[in-house]
Ligand SMILES: Nc1nc2c(c(=O)[nH]1)N[C@H]1C(S)=C(S)[C@@H](COP(=O)(O)OP(=O)(O)OC[C@H]3O[C@@H](n4cnc5c(N)ncnc54)[C@H](O)[C@@H]3O)O[C@H]1N2
């Protein structure tokens with residue numbers, strides 16, 4: 001690359017986008033890559049501190065930052081994402097749908113460890129709305145060795161896709177509510193409305209709610225009836241802790257083909273259970289879900305509604321950062 005003083009640069013093409021920042025007022029691109037510098041541009045170039053510009057002379061095996069960002073984005077992006085044009089050397093991925101952000105964090109770590117690249121994403125397993133930014137990426141230098149991008153592409157191919165958005169499925173949901181005090185009417189049920197409120201943004205279909213009391217047999221019959229009706233998710237409420245009347249975990253356990261976890265390192269919501277019965281996810285929700293705004297349930301519900309399988313290792317990892325309040 002050759003450096004040229006701006007006063008001698010009239011007629012030359014800019015090698016990259018140029019940015020102006022006025023604190024509190026403006027930050028953005030004011031000259032685009034490829035712009036042919038005019039006499040009248042010189043004061044503005046000096047205003048933004050550019051006394052010299054680069055004249056680009058790419059050698060074989062070198063990539064401009066814009067082309068590097070485009071290639072990175074193509075290698076990393078999965079379904080339901082749109083890539084922007086590069087601006088200031090950066091490509092942004094936005095979600096086309098309401099869905100679950102899914103990042104292969106191991107692959108992301110390896111790619112960012114290559115150096116000279118910045119691939120930045122939202123947290124995996126969070127919810128994106130249409131138009132939300134999910135990721136952004138750029139090469140750090142203006143000119144980067146193509147081998148660096150090839151390495152990133154190879155890593156991406158081994159795990160594809162590194163960055164994706166999974167659509168929510170319109171799941172049929174059954175609610176099984178335990179508690180003798182609810183069955184006998186001593187307290188008004190608060191779990192039904194709470195769960196419907198949490199499901200509403202995801203467009204799930206509630207098949208119904210069964211108030212079943214505290215016996216293991218009745219809880220199991222409630223779950224089974226929903227499964228027979230084609231429920232794709234069953235949510236049991238209450239009776240999740242350590243009292244003799246807390247029979248929900250045992251009831252789910254006996255029916256389960258897989259218990260992912262009973263109890264998890266998240267507060268509030270540590271007594272939550274997640275299991276599968278023949279592939280159908282079943283939650284056991286502790287009483288705290290009706291009292292607290294955000295609990296372990298909110299961490300897992302979007303994943304389950306996107307059909308994403310949760311592992312016990314992922315649950316154990318939640319301890320770090322698991323204090324939600
Ligand atoms: N000694 C221990 N005590 C508690 C533990 C523990 O591990 N050891 N865990 C605590 C945690 S964490 C939670 S959360 C709570 C509640 O757990 P449960 O799921 O067993 O809740 P319940 O006993 O069924 O009910 C507690 C409370 O909530 C009311 N409730 C329940 N369902 C409904 C409903 N559908 N509508 C309205 N109100 C409802 C119920 O009447 C009770 O007042 O346990 C901690 N304690």
Ligand code: MOO
Nearest residue numbers: 269270271286288
């Ligand atoms: O299961 Mo409890 O308060 O941790 O929600």
